[in-house]
Amino acid sequence: MVATDHTPLTAPASDRALPASLTPARIERLATGVTAAPGAARVTTRAPYTGAPLAELPVSTPEDVEDAFVRARAAQRAWAATPLRERKKIMLRFHDLVIARQDEALDLMQAENGKTRRDAFLEVLDIAITSRYYARSAARYLEPKRRRGAIPLLTRTTELHHPKGAVAVISPWNYPLSMAAGDAVPALIAGNAVVQKPDTQTALTALWVLDLMREAGLPHGVWQLVIGRGSSIGGALMDNADYVMFTGSTASGRVIARDAGERLIGASLELGGKNPMIVLDDADLGRAVEGAVAACFPSAGQLCVSIERLYVAEPLYERFLAAFAARTKQLKLGAAYDYSVDVGSLTTPSQLETVTAHVEDAMAKGATLLAGGRARPDLGPLFYEPTVLTDVTPDMTLYEHETFGPVVSVYPVRDEEEAIARANATAYGLNASVWTGDGARGRAVAARVHAGTVNVNEAFAAAWGSVDSPMGGMGDSGLGRRHGADGILKYTEAQTVAHQRVQGFTAPPGISPETWAGLLTRALKVLKAAGVR
Incomplete structure (x- = not known):
């Protein structure tokens, strides 16, 4: 059945040429940020508004992906040793650059994705909020924390969080700024390196983000971008990553979860x-x-x-x-x-x-x-x-x-x-x-x-x-969470360091195991009566 008069208003199909900021020279310069061998094959993207060619991007091979991880791991060691306060400063500079240069991002997102400017602006807002939040909150999540020990006063227990290492971020075309930067920011501030595969259609936006982050002070090598079909380079990403962050379809998410399980690495999946x-x-x-x-x-x-x-x-x-x-x-x-x-x-x-x-x-x-x-x-x-x-x-x-x-x-x-x-x-x-x-x-x-x-x-x-x-999602909508504590701690390995002083759980010299068990039993009752957790 069809109701009548259902045609929406339309804007004039007037000037849909690329904005002045997107010159061929600028697009080509951004394309140099792709990790690919000299003379790599190239792929052409098209502007959704017109269907006209937009960019020619070098295509990464599985070998390029492996090389990217080698360089990422080398850079990650120095990056993880960089004091958190310095990593925080870089993220706050990145925040300021995103806001100051937002028109460039808006032009890129519209040209590659076809969305409206108001929808593109929400991505700028999102990344400014996210980068500020993790810059200001990372210490709360990452710095060593004293935890209650096994035996009051005798056990000193500390919780540490170490970076995973080299994280693969696979980001989609629908929110090219939010998904390119929003998942990389907490991974980076936690001390990881990132090898990212953005969707080819919107790779220029991701390359712009990378360029801006390096301008903010991120060392070269810590964050690298590779371009290519999942069927071509997805295996190399999964074989080399220490953790995977994926946003995309449920079908693809199941494959990534399976492959991550085979390697016993973690994965966070936002799906359909x-x-x-x-x-x-x-x-x-x-x-x-x-x-x-x-x-x-x-x-x-x-x-x-x-x-x-x-x-x-x-x-x-x-x-x-x-x-x-x-x-x-x-x-x-x-x-x-x-x-x-x-x-x-x-x-x-x-x-x-x-x-x-x-x-x-x-x-x-x-x-x-x-x-x-x-x-x-x-x-x-x-x-x-x-x-x-x-x-x-x-x-x-x-x-x-x-x-x-x-x-x-x-x-x-x-x-x-x-x-x-x-x-x-x-x-x-x-x-x-x-x-x-x-x-x-x-x-x-x-x-x-x-x-x-x-x-x-x-x-x-x-x-x-x-x-x-x-x-994040439940059921077929995914595993894991972004944002908050989960959004940064998932990129870390938790470690417990427990230092036992004077006496542990074994009987001291001169006391039989049976007597010692009785003493510990009475201690348990006292601790419970005293309200100790």
Whole structure:
């Protein structure tokens, strides 16, 4: 079924030439940051807005990856010996450079990814917050800590954290600044070296980050970038890394987890999601509608934590649906290197194919289209309208499979119990959103949702931006966490050093083992009575 008049506003397809900052010479200079042998084969990336060639990047071989790890390990030893206060200063200088040079980053992200400038700016904000947080908090997590010893007063116990060594960071194309820098920063400040494989499509942004970090004072060799398909260099990354941080698909995450398990190294995996939003019967309708727009369509829906399923309480359902569809149609779709556009382009042809296939499958099987539902080649090769569907059923592909595009399905629910049950009826568990006029009720509902982060009266930014708290997925959405203590300690090996003074657990000379056991038993009772932990 198709509702009428579902075409969103569009921005004029006016000047979509590359910004002045992205000259051929600048792009070529950035490309020299790739770790690859002289005369390496090159790959061409294309600008999503136009489909025109953007950059030619050297392609790394497995041998290049191995060489990168050799150099990284050599550099890491000196880097780990650098006092933490000096590593902190570099991160704070990097923070300042990101803010001061943000227009360069915004131009790069838009050119490579096709997102709007406002969505790109959120990545600048994210990396500034993350780099400041770990620079200011690293000592709290990494410096030696006294721990309670086995025998009070006689055992001195200290917890130490040593860097893992050389960390592999595999970052995706959808958030090229956040994912390139956000996971590298804590790994570096913890004293590790990083060998990173960004997605080739958005490698220029990662290379810009590397260039900026070196300008801030990071020694050469400590952070290196390699370019290539996972099928070509993924094995070399896994064979040489001491730890792996991966953001991407659940299917790829399973392979990385398997390979990491074979080598007995750690891995942190942020994977797919089919994220739900719940609108309870006491929610403010206007706020919930605006929240849904902000939740579903940032970066053209190409965001791991964006919402693809909306569950709305029946008393609000019809009014919410009408307002949400109308608001979606008002979104301005187009290409512009300024803040005038609401929704940008998809990034790759394969993503356009997935979005198109999911919507066409749903429509063919009886879904109702309330907004969007069309590719827009008149605007550019990869544009797709923000799309709202109802009457989506389990036999439709997008019902439970991640679309990763500007497409959302909306469902009525009787009460919060049904909303929670349906929100949890998925193998994924990355992010969720709850909307209500009662904060305590919202937090109670949130605690029952199977997701690593749940936002009350916000889409995803509240939890993501709370960098002092862990962020990651449950179930098929991944393993491990970024942000907070977990986000830096995962890059370290914990070590306990226990120094025993005077007397240990063995009987001293002249006392029989039986008598000694009795003395220790009485000591245990005394310690418990005294409230000692």
